[in-house]
Amino acid sequence: MGLSIAIAGVMTTRAPRDGLAAAPSLDASHVPGMLVPARTPTRLATGHPRRAAPRRWLNEAGGHGMRIRWAMVVVMLSSAGALMVSTPGCGSDAERSAIRVGLAAPLTGSGAVLGEQMRMGAGLAMVRRNAKGGIGGRPIELVYGDDRGRESQAAIVAERLAQDPGIVAVIGHFNSVCSLAGKPIYGAAGVLQFSPGSTNVDVCRGSDWTFRNLYSDDYQGQAIARYVANTLGLQRAAVLYDNDAYGIGLKDAFAGEAERIGLEVVSESPYAREVTLDFSAAVAEADSLGAEIIFISGLYNEAALIAMAARGQGIQTPFIGGDGVISEALVRVGGDAVEGMLIMTTFIVHPDVGGAAAQEFAEAFFEAYDRTADTWAALSYDAANQLFEAIEDAGPDRKGIRDYFARMTSPERAYHGVTGATYFDENGDCLKPGYITVVRNGEYVPAARQLAAP
Structure with a gap:
């Protein structure tokens, strides 16, 4: 039985991959972190009541004033929990040519709201980049791993992502204990781990493959x-x-x-x-x-x-x-x-912080999700875009991507995103204020x- 997929508002089906058990059809309103319009209006950071956003969906071309809705395919990997794929387009040709990036976060459990913001921030970066043609004409595909904020599950997710040769790099994890669990696995496999949330002092130390874009x-x-x-x-x-x-x-x-x-x-x-x-x-x-x-x-x-x-x-x-x-x-x-x-x-999503770029991000995020972005959405948005720049420069090559990051050691070589300048010391730690x-x-x-x- 095929999986029901909503892509840019269009319903299609795709057969499950060989050897993997496909989950039943999903109701987005019951999937933690699913990207659907919020049911309860909230307020923006400005304090003004939020206006009702137009009920429009982001198409393949992307653009402001649209709402994002894309496919979430759930694949059960025996003891690994769920890996979810955010597909950027339709058709087997697009899927075969996609550049695949992992995102490991707590998508269920008590920290799910934090992982949800990570997923939405990185997802917005993916959709906007794909609307501009992706990287070298190839679309980007995010593959989500739910670590539940737990060390043991993080190790399973890291192993699955690292051993998939199609995954060129991983954004994650959020919890420090999860990043620490994944660090030796990513290092042994030679795949970049880029955390927009882990701050424990030892997260980056002792590995040439782990970096973060916030302070320790x-x-x-x-x-x-x-x-x-x-x-x-x-x-x-x-x-x-x-x-x-x-x-x-x-x-x-x-x-x-x-x-x-x-x-x-x-x-x-x-x-x-x-x-x-x-x-x-x-x-x-x-x-x-x-x-x-x-x-x-x-x-x-x-x-x-x-x-x-x-x-x-x-x-x-x-x-x-x-x-x-x-x-x-x-x-x-x-x-x-x-x-x-x-x-x-490390950052406040607020009109008085970050200038025009940060405000444009906040507005685009709200238009896409009918939600207010938080710190973790902004950091994940920056992490994804910085990674996309690395892939554009080095190609979808694991070592090339890592070497690109390792060269970003000064303000002159920094990536400039909505949360500020990101560059690294000798450990892969980020020198960013609070x-x-x-x-x-x-x-x-x-x-x-x-x-x-x-």
Whole structure:
């Protein structure tokens, strides 16, 4: 039985590949992260109510004012979970000639909203590039791997992508623990791994094949500690942290810098993502020890639950979070409890940040998806476009693509995207600054006081 595919609003069918079990027909509204119009209107970062977008779909030529809808073919790979293919066009000739790029992200699980933004950002880059003729006349095809935000699943996804000779490079992963799990696999296979989300200090170190386009946790944790002490003028902080590679690494960087500059850390409370649901005791302890601010080193869902637990007890201590906290879902889950929460991020999708290019991206993203882009969509959009430039220069050759990235070691050789200039040090780490955003009236806006120069 063939698979039902919607491409540019046209229904076609394609037979499943030999040796692979095809999933049943998909209802896009029930697939996590499927690119469909949102049912509930939200607001743009400007604070103005969003106008109803025209119900039009992006055709092969692409263009502004259109809505994106493309095929998602689900292929079950025994123990590997789902790999989904975003097809850029119809017909076997187009499929045979497509340049295939992997995207590994949490498409299900508690981090699915983050993976969804990654997929939409990279997908927008793919559609716009294909509308201009692709690369050398060949369309680009994104192949999605769902790592669920878990180390074991990430290793399976990485193995499947790396061992597919048609995959020329991989964008991903989001979670640091997933990038760390995939790093030796991609390195052994000789395929570029380019993360737009992992910040653990060890993600890029020790591999010639792993790069990222945002800062690492040593920079981020130290900057947050200095912001709390020097910019906010506070003296006592409590830390609640996710007990994984990201949460521990960011917490350690914060605590180390806090000790150096005389900021007292009154408590450090670990929790298990998706397991710990009650934070009442941890926030009560922080309050009893006189914490003037609570630093959350984890992801958005737990940050929302922590804030709700505090406000539910009448504790009004302010919060500051690392970049894993920023998500459209933070406000949806936390509501009024997260109002005023400060967050460090590598980029803010806001009219006052990034100039004309960033604003054009935000508008194009909204027109395509009827959704507001977040930091991870912008970073993934940039990652995809930077990778497309590398492929255009080096060809669809794994080593050539890696060598292209390795030469981008100075501002003069940087890729200039909506999130700024991306270039790398000797480890593949990105030298990019950070911003402080704050939740105001349910929206992310630049904080009045920003990070001071180090």
